[in-house]
Amino acid sequence: MGEFDLITRYFKRPAVRSPLGVGDDCALLAPAPGMQLAVSCDMLVEGRHFLSTVDPVRLGHKALAVNLSDLAACGAKPLAFTLALALPGVDEPWLEGFGRQRDRAAKGFESARARMEQPTPRVALGLALRGIASSAVDVSDGLIGDLGHILASSGVGATLDADAATALIAVEAPSLSTEILRTCALSGGDDYELVFTAAPSARAAVEQAGEDSATCVTRIGRIEADAGLRIVDAAGAPVSQRFGSFDHFV
Known part of the structure; x- marks a missing residue:
């Protein structure tokens, strides 16, 4: 269990x-x-x-x-x-x-x-997103797992751009392979960044919230009606690599 x-x-x-x-x-x-x-x-x-x-x-x-x-x-x-x-x-x-x-x-x-x-x-960002974000969770157990909680609670699915999610790590660690970068970004825990959702019409407000809080905000995917999480690369092709998230009892 x-x-x-x-x-x-x-x-x-x-x-x-x-x-x-x-x-x-x-x-x-x-x-x-x-x-x-x-x-x-x-x-x-x-x-x-x-x-x-x-x-x-x-x-x-x-x-x-x-x-x-x-x-x-x-x-x-x-x-x-x-x-x-x-x-x-x-x-x-x-x-x-x-x-x-x-x-x-x-x-x-x-x-x-x-x-x-x-x-x-990211306290300043959380405050700046008041009235803008429709859901949010801090990433402590891994992006895949914590985003999954949002999807399950809301009864929706999403498509996640793996390359967008790894962009910042790739700059800091250019010698790492694409596979390792994706594992770190999608499965790694203890990030304590925020993953949140907002309406497309709120994009300018989200960008302003990032500026106001001096926090880098990156769009890494979109929420969809079909259940489940679909992971793709920058070209939109499905990523076959498997990802998990941290669980205290597994």
Whole structure:
């Protein structure tokens, strides 16, 4: 049984105090008329979300960033955060670093590791897309899987341009093969970018939202009535390569 099958079987139930259902990035609570609180609680587990040798500064950054990313997908403005921390013992130098944040450079593997451990939650873009995006989710388990949640919840399908999705990675890593680039872009997780949908008539507004938030926004496909996800290349030819996404229990 996969992660999302487990959620559907044991935890999916009608929402009582929130307009969103189980499986959405945040719960929406209404503490008073005209007010909504978006609440997120994402866990990080050693061996799954970070390496045992992680720099505690980077882990502190990521622990907050992954939850801010959920808020970004809901177009919510961050207000406060709580921290749940499980430790095998007290390591004061480690804790001092965990509670502090700083920027550090790296090359090659270290560059990829820094991107994994210090993601940038797209809060500004999420806010700029209010009233423009018709759906949004942050990409944490892989583009294919997270886009699939949007399609399943909406009862629609899509055609995805694999080459458009890999364009930015190709610039940063020109030596990688097309197959590896596509695997990284479509199946790789821990991106914490936003994948969202909007009407064709909102294209100019989407571009403006990207400019206003200083975020690169790329059109990578289109929503269609026919169910399922169809992956094509820049010429529109079907891509035969198989892609998956992260699942905690598979």
